[in-house]
Structure formats: structure tokens, C-alpha cells
Amino acid sequence: MAVERYNPREVEPRWQAKWxxxxxxxxxxxxxxxxxxxxxxxxYPSGRIHMGHVRNYAMGDVVARYKRARGFNVLHPMGWDAFxxxxxxxxxxxxxxxxxxTYENIATMRKQLKSLGLSLDWSREFATCDVxxxxxxQHLFLDFLEKGLIYRKKSKVNWDPVDQTVLANEQVIEGRGxxxxxxVEQRELTQWFFKITDFAQDLLESLDTLDQWPEKVRLMQKxxxxxxxxxxxxxxxxxxxxxxxxKEVTVYTTRPDTLFGASFLAIAADHPLALHIAQSNxxxxxxxxxxRKTGTSLAALETAExxxxxxxIKVRHPLDPDWELPVYVANFVLMDYGTGAIxxxxxxxxxxxxxxxxxxxPVTPVVMPxxxxxxxxxxxxxxxxxxxxxxxxxxxxxMTTEAAFEEIASRLEAEMFNGSPRAERKVNYRLxxxxxxxxxxxxxxxxxxxxxxxxxxxxxxxxxxxQLPDDVTFDKPGNPxxxxxxxxxxxxxxxxxNALRETDTMDTFVDSSWYFARFTAPWADAPTEPEAANGWxxxxxxxxxxxxxxxxxxxxxxxxxxxxxxxxxxxKEPFKGLFTQGMVVHETYRLGSxxxxxxxxxxxxxIEENDGTRRAFLLSSNEEVTIGSIEKMSKSxxxxxxxxxxxxxxxxxxxxxxxxSDSPPDRDVIWTESGVEGSHRFVQRLWRLIGEAAPHLxxxxxxxxxxxxxxxxxxxxxxxxxxxxxxxxxxxxxKAVARxxxxxxxxxxxxxxxxxxxxxxAYVAAVRDASCILVQIIAPIMPHLAEECWNLIGTGGLVxxxxxxxxxxxxxxxxxxxLPVQINGKKRGELTIARxxxxxxxxxxxxxxxxxxxxxxxxxPKKIVVVPKRIVNVVV
RNA sequence: GCGGGCGUGGUGGAAUCGGUAGACACAAGGGACUUAAAAUCCCUCGGCCAAGGCUGUACGGGUUCGAGUCCCGUCGCCCGCACCA
Numbered sequence: 014m015a016v017e018r019y020n021p022r023e024v025e026p027r028w029q030a031k032w033x034x035x036x037x038x039x040x041x042x043x044x045x046x047x048x049x050x051x052x053x054x055x056x057y058p059s060g061r062i063h064m065g066h067v068r069n070y071a072m073g074d075v076v077a078r079y080k081r082a083r084g085f086n087v088l089h090p091m092g093w094d095a096f097x098x099x100x101x102x103x104x105x106x107x108x109x110x111x112x113x114x115t116y117e118n119i120a121t122m123r124k125q126l127k128s129l130g131l132s133l134d135w136s137r138e139f140a141t142c143d144v145x146x147x148x149x150x151q152h153l154f155l156d157f158l159e160k161g162l163i164y165r166k167k168s169k170v171n172w173d174p175v176d177q178t179v180l181a182n183e184q185v186i187e188g189r190g191x192x193x194x195x196x197v198e199q200r201e202l203t204q205w206f207f208k209i210t211d212f213a214q215d216l217l218e219s220l221d222t223l224d225q226w227p228e229k230v231r232l233m234q235k236x237x238x239x240x241x242x243x244x245x246x247x248x249x250x251x252x253x254x255x256x257x258x259x260k261e262v263t264v265y266t267t268r269p270d271t272l273f274g275a276s277f278l279a280i281a282a283d284h285p286l287a288l289h290i291a292q293s294n295x296x297x298x299x300x301x302x303x304x305r306k307t308g309t310s311l312a313a314l315e316t317a318e319x320x321x322x323x324x325x326i327k328v329r330h331p332l333d334p335d336w337e338l339p340v341y342v343a344n345f346v347l348m349d350y351g352t353g354a355i356x357x358x359x360x361x362x363x364x365x366x367x368x369x370x371x372x373x374x375p376v377t378p379v380v381m382p383x384x385x386x387x388x389x390x391x392x393x394x395x396x397x398x399x400x401x402x403x404x405x406x407x408x409x410x411x412m413t414t415e416a417a418f419e420e421i422a423s424r425l426e427a428e429m430f431n432g433s434p435r436a437e438r439k440v441n442y443r444l445x446x447x448x449x450x451x452x453x454x455x456x457x458x459x460x461x462x463x464x465x466x467x468x469x470x471x472x473x474x475x476x477x478x479x480q481l482p483d484d485v486t487f488d489k490p491g492n493p494x495x496x497x498x499x500x501x502x503x504x505x506x507x508x509x510x511n512a513l514r515e516t517d518t519m520d521t522f523v524d525s526s527w528y529f530a531r532f533t534a535p536w537a538d539a540p541t542e543p544e545a546a547n548g549w550x551x552x553x554x555x556x557x558x559x560x561x562x563x564x565x566x567x568x569x570x571x572x573x574x575x576x577x578x579x580x581x582x583x584x585k586e587p588f589k590g591l592f593t594q595g596m597v598v599h600e601t602y603r604l605g606s607x608x609x610x611x612x613x614x615x616x617x618x619x620i621e622e623n624d625g626t627r628r629a630f631l632l633s634s635n636e637e638v639t640i641g642s643i644e645k646m647s648k649s650x651x652x653x654x655x656x657x658x659x660x661x662x663x664x665x666x667x668x669x670x671x672x673x674s675d676s677p678p679d680r681d682v683i684w685t686e687s688g689v690e691g692s693h694r695f696v697q698r699l700w701r702l703i704g705e706a707a708p709h710l711x712x713x714x715x716x717x718x719x720x721x722x723x724x725x726x727x728x729x730x731x732x733x734x735x736x737x738x739x740x741x742x743x744x745x746x747x748k749a750v751a752r753x754x755x756x757x758x759x760x761x762x763x764x765x766x767x768x769x770x771x772x773x774x775a776y777v778a779a780v781r782d783a784s785c786i787l788v789q790i791i792a793p794i795m796p797h798l799a800e801e802c803w804n805l806i807g808t809g810g811l812v813x814x815x816x817x818x819x820x821x822x823x824x825x826x827x828x829x830x831x832l833p834v835q836i837n838g839k840k841r842g843e844l845t846i847a848r849x850x851x852x853x854x855x856x857x858x859x860x861x862x863x864x865x866x867x868x869x870x871x872x873x874p875k876k877i878v879v880v881p882k883r884i885v886n887v888v889v
Numbered sequence: 890g891c892g893g894g895c896g897u898g899g900u901g902g903a904a905u906c907g908g909u910a911g912a913c914a915c916a917a918g919g920g921a922c923u924u925a926a927a928a929u930c931c932c933u934c935g936g937c938c939a940a941g942g943c944u945g946u947a948c949g950g951g952u953u954c955g956a957g958u959c960c961c962g963u964c965g966c967c968c969g970c971a972c973c974a
Binding site: 018054056057059094097098099170171180181182183184185229230232236237239309310311314315316317319363364447448450451452453520521525558559561562564565567596674675676677680681682685687690691692694695697698701739743748751752753754755758761831832833834835838839840843875876878880883886888 | 890891892894905928929956967970
């Protein structure tokens with residue numbers, strides 16, 4: 014019989030409505046079953062969802078639906094990371110209010126997400142710009158402040174001297190402001206900081222407990238925290254009028270063993286000594302100013318050419334009073350790290366070597382490889398940075414690097430200089446405290462008041478929330494809160510005098526550092542309901558982009574610790590399992606070249622393919638378009654595919670199935686139109702095969718076959734069921750998809766046979782069992798299609814509420830296995846033998862094989878390697 | 890610059906712990922059905938030579954009975970670098 018084509022436009026909204034009616038995705042905190050919290054990183058409401066969102070949320074939804082079928086009480090919420098710069102940029106460009114712009118975007122994107130049929134608990138939805146949310150964030154801020162986890166200090170920002178405003182790093186392009194084009198300067202402001210460094214050691218050590226995180230993310234965090242063991246070492250300044258009061262310079266070094274290879278000291282442009290010298294030395298002052306024009310991003314600083322300026326000051330070597338070294342100001346030494354001063358050993362550090370070559374400073378090799386010859390070992394263009402044997406280092410000669418470190422450290426620790434030890438062992442971290450002050454409007458106001466008499470006064474909790482005023486304008490650069498006529502005016506909670514509100518708002522990373530905890534009780538008056546938070550947390554499976562591997566995840570780990578210290582939760586690690594998914598990428602198309610070229614959207618072209626050559630043409634004019642490289646979907650390159658277009662033509666199930674197919678989920682997926690069509694063909698094929706057989710299937714109860722013709726059908730279904738469950742447990746969605754294809758291929762002929770009425774009862778029962786399994790394993794990926802098929806087979810109820818089926822153990826084990834047989838490591842044939850055959854039996858059977866006999870040519874084999882159940886290798 | 894990752898047919902990828910390289914899909918080619926097209930179904934599909942074999946996982950080395958997988962080096966691409974989210 015003929016079956017109508019599957020029409021997702023009709024089917025998908027219908028099932029979404031049924032799920033709503035049955036209210037099956039709303040989560041009850043008091044449900045006694047085992048909990049499972051699956052969370053995808055919440056989106057920034059940029060305007061419309063993109064394919065990256067579809068992929069991210071499809072993955073989370075598969076996990077949520079699968080775990081629900083497995084009997085867990087699943088929490089799967091959604092919200093909006095809604096504060097941030099784009100809303101202010103839009104306000105400046107389009108004269109819209111950030112609040113209106115943001116909530117309109119949220120409305121659009123919520124509608125788009127709902128059409129995907131995600132199994133989300135929408136009753137817990139919030140946006141970080143909701144007053145109810147940032148109210149509680151201010152509550153947390155006050156608690157952290159009270160605990161001593163927050164302080165103020167001076168720190169640098171990118172300052173645009175034309176727009177008179179602070180710029181984000183991404184707004185600094187090649188050292189210039191993105192709007193004004195003016196050279197950016199560094200400027201110091203007093204800003205608020207979270208003391209993340211208090212937890213540096215714990216954040217580092219606890220990485221070992223995160224065994225469900227990708228190894229690479231743990232490694233990146235470890236390197237980011239950057240624990241090093243070294244020495245602070247004081248150098249005596251050779252008396253000099255220019256040095257003034259400065260009698261010594263303290264450096265931090267992790268390589269005290271290379272001390273005899275030192276050839277200069279380098280200090281940061283903002284080092285107190287540099288600042289002092291700059292007062293009397295215009296050259297140094299000019300150079301330091303130049304260093305300050307690089308902007309504040311580390312990448313910009315480090316890719317800049319390494320430069321320095323001799324201060325004229327000299328220091329004495331700690332181990333030789335007759336040895337004097339020059340002190341440079343250098344642009345690669347950072348005031349934020351260590352002591353803001355280093356000693357340069359050109360032979361043992363590439364940066365120091367480049368610097369020494371540039372300024373004609375001596376290069377003395379002090380470490381050489383263990384097997385090198387001390388009399389001939391030289392440093393050319395490359396420093397020797399490995400461990401080895403000490404040379405040219407007086408009493409250290411012949412020692413290992415490690416022993417030399419210990420020798421220098423203990424000698425200098427014991428030596429007194431100006432009344433205190435010359436050196437001290439010190440553990441240092443690269444991690445810096447987290448600066449959260451932003452001079453912007455669209456963020457969470459920092460709830461403090463500045464009073465002339467009382468200083469900094471926290472806003473009393475009963476006065477929260479400190480609400481953002483709505484009546485602001487964006488016609489001028491700078492922070493609208495600063496120039497608001499009345500908002501700042503407030504009386505001091507202490508003394509009642511006129512005082513001023515803090516106008517800095519919080520970094521948006523703060524908003525995203527605890528939203529996962531808020532989802533557990535978004536209605537709570539306090540930031541969390543501890544019982545709910547402790548019950549649900551940690552998040553069992555967190556899914557998001559690799560671009561958040563360091564900052565967002567590290568800040569969230571810090572926040573959870575800080576919330577523990579302030580009694581809002583009682584755990585340290587917020588995310589038990591982490592999965593980082595890849596991006597969705599697409600070909601680019603370009604019309605014309607060079608300056609006149611323009612990017613063309615995929616929707617505006619058609620592709621022709623002849624003899625393997627693909628050419629693209631503009632739909633409107635038939636002009637040929639150049640096919641460019643495959644890149645991350647971005648507005649600027651126009652290589653975006655709007656999920657709405659895909660949903661309109663293929664439906665949500667096809668889109669979800671496609672983004673989970675082919676590519677491993679942690680790698681990028683290339684969006685291709687032909688790939689989507691392939692996925693859609695599968696949807697139609699499954700619908701047709703099930704639909705044609707359904708009238709017969711619905712008449713007979715499911716029953717797997719244990720013998721006869723139908724055995725193969727049941728074996729295929731149960732093996733796939735087992736494998737797909739394991740794949741879902743590992744988030745290996747692409748493998749699950751491949752197995753689903755395989756199963757449908759295996760069921761195609763049996764389903765047709767049933768449809769044609771040529772099957773006996775036992776066969777139909779086995780096919781029905783297999784069909785139900787098929788429908789249940791596709792249900793997490795293609796929930797609408799699954800409900801429609803489920804209904805057609807006449808199973809009753811919703812698949813979304815059905816328990817995950819059990820596979821039959823007897824159907825998934827093989828009694829015989831086929832082993833590949835190699836001769837000298839190359840496959841030459843196969844051996845089929847009982848699964849539980851003993852090693853001796855396998856060897857005997859292999860030696861009896863014709864091709865083995867031929868290869869041996871009468872001789873004895875040198876060796877036979879038998880890897881049980883895997884392979885046999887005969888060495889002749 | 891520093892830190893992290895990736896590289897397998899025409900294409901996306903599979904290969905669980907070092908054990909049959911190319912599962913599954915896309916594209917392409919051929920055939921069946923059709924008045925025709927679409928849809929569907931069947932076959933072929935890394936390269937080289939005729940079988941049988943040789944060769945092949947970015948490139949160059951190494952370890953091993955056996956390497957896509959481990960080690961060393963090179964090249965290319967991607968992510969992060971603290972005020973994008």
C-alpha cells in the first residue's frame with residue numbers, strides 16, 4: 014500500500030502540543046527518582062539562533078530524552094545570557110533601547126528553540142538581565158565582599174582618547190579603536206576584583222577529580238593556572254644618582270640554576286624603578302610610553318617585536334660582587350606576573366636570546382645536553398631550554414639542572430643581604446585575580462555606595478535590587494550611568510549624607526558563573542535554595558563550545574567555591590561531566606575578487622556538479638561565483654544557514670538528525686545541502702517502511718525470535734539496541750546514527766515482506782519487536798517522527814514517556830567469531846572458530862590453513878601471536 | 890609569541906586497549922521501474938598493474954611480531970590568551 018509522504022510541518026507542532034498538554038518536561042524537585050542534570054551553555058540573545066545552537070541543543074536534548082527513558086528525574090532548563098556589549102552597540106546604531114532589543118531577541122529565539130521540539134523545562138527559564146536574577150547576583154556580591162573575596166585595586170584598561178571610552182580587547186584592532194581609529198592607550202582605573210587566586214592551588218589540584226572532563230580542557234586549565242616553583246632573588250643596585258632610593262631589584266625566576274648565564278635584568282615599563290628613572294631620563298620615559306600604547310591584550314603584547322631600553326642602571330651579580338649587569342626596561346616583561354622583573358639568561362631562554370642578540374649582550378651557555386662536549390658546545394640561533402648538565406657555572410659545573418637549582422636556592426636562602434635572606438623559595442601562579450568592573454550600562458550594577466565620610470559602603474540587602482534605570486541615552490560615548498541626572502544620587506546607608514552609587518557594572522562572565530545553580534530553584538528569594546541546589550548539583554553533563562574551555566569554566570569553578578564559603582551551596586565542582594562540541598562550518602562563496610569582491614549567502618546560489626567539478630552560480634543573474642574555503646559560520650562571510658529555512662523545508666527532526674550525523678560531536682561539522690537532503694531521505698524512508706508495514710504490525714504483539722528465519726532480524730535489532738545505548742552514554746551520536754542507518758538497512762526487506770502480507774505470525778512479531786526498538790532508539794534524536802511511528806504501530810502512549818527497552822542477552826552474543834590471520838603483520842586470510850576456543854586450538858587451526866601452509870613452505874613458524882578474540886599473526 | 894587541539898578515499902567520517910584501514914553516509918557512474926521525470930530499488934566506487942599482488946591514514950624518521958593509533962622532527966589548519974560571549 015502507498016503511504017503519504019511524511020509532512021513535518023503538520024506533524025511536529027502536533028506532537029509538541031501533545032507534550033505540552035501532558036506536561037512531561039516540567040521537572041519536580043521532589044521527585045524521588047535518581048536525578049540527572051543536563052545543561053547546555055545558555056545562548057547570548059543575538060537575534061536569531063544559528064546552526065551551532067541547533068547542534069548544541071540537539072546534543073543536550075538527546076541526553077535528556079535518553080536519560081529520561083532510563084528512569085532518571087531529568088533537569089533540562091534553558092535561559093539567556095542576556096547582558097553584554099552587543100545590546101549597547103545596537104542601541105548606538107539603531108536607537109533601540111538595550112532592554113527592548115534584548116527581550117525582543119529573546120522572544121524570537123525562544124520561538125525558534127521551541128520549534129526544535131527540545132525537551133526543556135521552560136517553567137524555569139530566566140534571562141540574566143531579569144531584575145529577579147541580577148538582584149540575587151548582587152546578594153552574592155555582598156556576601157563575597159563580606160567574606161573578603163572581593164577587593165579594589167588599580168588596573169589597566171584600553172582607553173580610546175577620541176571616543177573617551179574604555180574599549181574591550183576585541184574593539185582594539187591593530188592597536189587602534191574600532192570606531193575612532195585612534196591609537197589606543199593604557200589607562201589605570203580603580204576596579205573591583207574577585208580573589209580567584211585564593212583558590213589557585215585548589216582549582217589546580219581538583220582538576221584531577223574531574224575525570225569526566227576532556228583531558229585537553231584540564232590541561233589547558235592547568236597551564237592557565239600556571240603553578241611554578243622558583244625563587245625570588247634580590248639584586249643590589251650599583252649606587253647611581255638616577256636610581257635614587259632604589260637599593261635593590263627583586264626578580265622572580267624558575268631557573269636559578271642558570272644564574273651564571275645571566276647577562277641583563279629586564280623590568281616592566283610600570284615597574285616602580287622604571288617609573289622613577291623615567292622622571293629623569295626622557296628616553297626611558299618615551300619608551301615606557303610606547304609600551305603603554307600596545308593595549309592590554311596579552312596576545313598583542315607577545316606578538317609585538319621584543320624591544321628594550323637601557324636604563325643606564327647597573328646591578329651586582331648575587332654570586333660575584335665584581336660582576337655588573339645592565340638593567341633594561343623591556344616590553345615583554347609584565348608587571349602583573351611575578352615581581353615585574355626578570356634576569357635574562359640568553360643561552361637558556363629563546364626570548365632572552367633574541368633580546369641579547371638585538372642589543373649585543375653576552376651569551377654564555379650554562380646548560381648543555383648530557384652527551385655534548387663542554388669545550389665545543391655553543392649557542393647559535395636557538396637557546397637550549399631543556400634540562401642537562403651545568404657548564405661555565407663555577408661551583409655548579411657538572412651538576413644536573415635539578416641539583417644546580419637546589420644548590421643555588423639553598424646557598425642564597427642562607428645568605429643575608431641588607432638584613433634579610435638574599436633569596437626565598439616561592440610558588441607562583443600565572444593566574445591573576447578576576448577584574449569584574451566594566452564601565453558600561455548593560456550589566457549587573459555593582460551594589461556599593463561611595464560616601465565621602467564612610468568610604469565604600471555596601472548597599473544593605475534590604476535595599477536590593479539596585480536597578481538599572483531605563484531612561485538612558487546612547488548618543489554619547491562613555492557609561493550612561495555616569496551621566497544619568499539622578500540615578501547616582503543616594504544617601505549613605507551609614508551616615509545618611511549625600512553619597513554616590515558605584516557606576517561600574519559587572520563583567521558578563523559573572524552572570525554565567527552561577528546560572529546553573531539558579532536553575533535548581535529560580536523562584537527562590539535568596540540566590541539559591543540550598544537544598545535544591547545541593548540535590549541537583551553538580552551538573553551531570555554540561556555541553557558547550559571549546560572556546561569556553563578556560564575562562565567561563567574556571568570562573569564557574571571559582572564561583573562555586575565562593576558560594577560554598579558563603580553558604581549557598583555545599584560543593585566545589587559545578588560540572589561533573591563536560592563535553593565540548595565542535596562548530597558548524599560552511600563553504601564560503603564570493604563574487605568578484607579583491608576590494609570589489611563580496612560574500613554571497615548559500616541561499617542565493619545554486620551548485621552544479623560535472624565530472625567531479627563543482628561550480629557555483631548566483632540564482633538571480635547566473636553569474637559564476639568562486640567557491641571558497643570552509644569556515645565557521647559568520648555574518649561577515651555570509652556563510653550562514655538560517656535554521657528557520659531548514660525547519661521550514663525539512664523540519665526539526667531532519668535538522669537534528671543531520672547535525673548529529675557524520676562528524677564526531679567534539680569536532681566541527683560541515684553543513685552541506687546534500688547532506689541535509691540525505692538525512693531527509695532517511696526520515697522519509699523510515700516513515701514509508703514503517704508506515705507500509707504498520708497495518709500488519711499493529712495486529713500482533715511484539716516478540717523477538719529465538720530461531721528460524723526471523724532470528725537475524727531480532728539479532729540485528731538487539732545488537733543495535735545495545736550498541737546505541739553505549740553510544741549515547743558516551744555522547745557518540747555520530748556512531749549511533751551510523752548504527753541506526755545499518756539497522757534500517759537490515760529491516761528494509763523484512764518490513765517490506767510484512768507489508769506485502771508474506772510473513773507468518775512469528776516473523777511479524779519479531780519485526781514488530783525490531784520496529785519498536787528502532788523507533789525508541791531514534792526517539793531521542795528525532796522525537797516527532799518517533800511519536801508518529803509509535804502511534805502508527807499502535808503501541809499506545811508517548812515514546813517520550815516510554816522506558817528504554819532491554820536488549821536480550823542471548824541475541825547479542827555470537828557463538829563463533831572470525832579472526833583475521835596475518836603473516837608477518839599482513840592480513841592473508843581469516844579463521845572462523847568457536848568464540849571460546851582455547852589458544853592452542855586457535856594455533857592448531859591457523860597452522861592447518863592452506864595459505865599458512867604455503868607461506869611456511871615446510872618450515873616451523875618463528876612465532877605465533879594470538880590476541881584472544883582479535884587477531885592471529887604468524888611470523889615466518 | 891605562548892598554551893591546547895586536529896590532519897584517513899572525490900567528500901563527512903569509522904576503526905573500543907597497538908591488532909582486518911575506509912563501517913555508515915554524501916557525491917559520482919551504471920542498471921531496473923516509468924510515455925517521461927521525480928521518488929524508489931539493485932550494482933560499482935582509495936591508487937596502480939590484467940588475475941594475483943603491490944601501495945596507501947599530511948610529510949620525514951623511530952619503537953614493535955604488528956602503527957591511523959606510541960615516540961622524535963617538519964608542514965598545514967583550528968581554538969584560547971584574562972573587557973566578545
